[in-house]
Amino acid sequence: MAQAEAPVSLEAKSPFEMRVKLGETVPETDVRTALKTGDMGFLHSFTTGSAVDGPGLRLVAWTTACMFRCQFCHNPDTWTLANGIPVALDRAVSEIQRYANSLKLMHGGFTLSGGEPLMQDRFAARLLGATKKMGVHTALETNGYYGERLSDEEWADVDLVILDMKGFALEQHKRVTGGLSNEPVMEFARRLSALKRPMWLRYVLVPGLTDVDEEMKPLAEFAASLGVVERAEVLPFHQLGRYKWERLGLTYQLEDTEPPTQQSIDHATAIFAAAGL
Template sequence: MKRCKSGKIHSFESFGTQDGPGIRYIVFLQGCLARCVYCHNPDTWALKAGFEMSAKEVFERIDKTSPYLKVSGGGVTISGGEPLLQIPFLIELFKLCKKVSVHTCIDTSCFFNVSRDSRRPSPGGLLAPLMLGCAAHPSWPPQLKQLVDLTDLFLVDIKAIDEKLHKNITNRSINEVFSFIEFLEKNKKPYWLRYVLAPGLNDKKEHIKPLKEFLSNLKYCEKFEFLLYHILGVHKWKMLGLKYPLKNTPAATKKDLQSAQKLLI
């Protein structure tokens, strides 16, 4: 009998409404390579934490809720942590979901290149990464294309356009995000872009205006949205004995959102 692939799981949410269309069953996976300064799930970082479940076991949880997921136009969203660190597990899980026509979605920050391979050229401008003409980063997992084909929608988190600011926020390069967006574009895969708006960090004109040019050249980005920075996860940092980097940053408001949206017009 074939053994099911196991995944490292952090937690589940059976009635999500913010992570994709309709009502979503959300599976939070364990493990993340980024260290975002405003992360509200720092307990998902450790690759060895969480608990193991087989793809079949996770699917059985999803399948129990599939009737109301489908009625709402929803489905399953895999979040984290970084889901793309567990590609073989996701392939097996999504194959099961597709057998019962469950809409599949992955929420990713695009940081799954453990080696941080430097052979990829750095973009010379906002549009350069979409003109490189490479099918995939040379160090990406060979199964990535198979997973992309099984995924109906990606939610791509973009923290900043500027390389220096992006590294300050995530400890990772923006080139990783650009490369993955290019890969989605070349494979004609629908995706949404999401940008956490943090007052005083990435909400100024010089941060938002470049986004307008970048977005105008994307063919398969179906939606762009600002997510308001909040402080709901600060207690998790304290529980883990970690110093919260943005302790003096207030939660973003609707006024902050309106100001940022005007800069995109």
């Protein structure tokens, strides 16, 4: 399979950099083979020094392709596989190896995020497995929709799952994500509970969209009932990705939405804390 790679740096200062059309010249047959084998992945970038994507300081790889169309997405350029840099698996592993010793010394690790990494499940599984063999802590940030794509043995290579929950009620989840059900997500969460895999829960607080007590309370109770959720993170909505929607010619429904107030953040945090998270 041809491993055509765009002459673009794998490293970015932040995931908020705009990156498009970096993999559109890869032949369709090579794309299909890559998705089947995991020999090649499509990445927005690697970023270093993250202190919010898992314990300690993290090296983060951001994949492209996502099935959700969340109203509050700050990286819509990662929705499309063809926007990513085509990267051979060996090259991605070598990139992580460069930082392995430092990550271990700083009690950090490697996080695979997106986009939605499980849309490239073979690449994700092989990359995380190789990282685990280095003795580096591994984390996967996912919306959980395609959790069944990894086997129990492959999930054992993931030290931490960061689950981005978009909504608890079916209709709310559809409203936020562009029409997709959360039933696979809920089933995935229950499966991780049964496997005793450590989880963090993330919830984006958007005024007028997700700052709903009737959503947050049952979601918090559900997460607490799993018995493996180590922490819940309430992420305040921001407008850092707005320019990407504009440049991509996408309709942005939250154009006039302000970030949540500290009072609303404290209120949401208290809801999750009250559930024992």
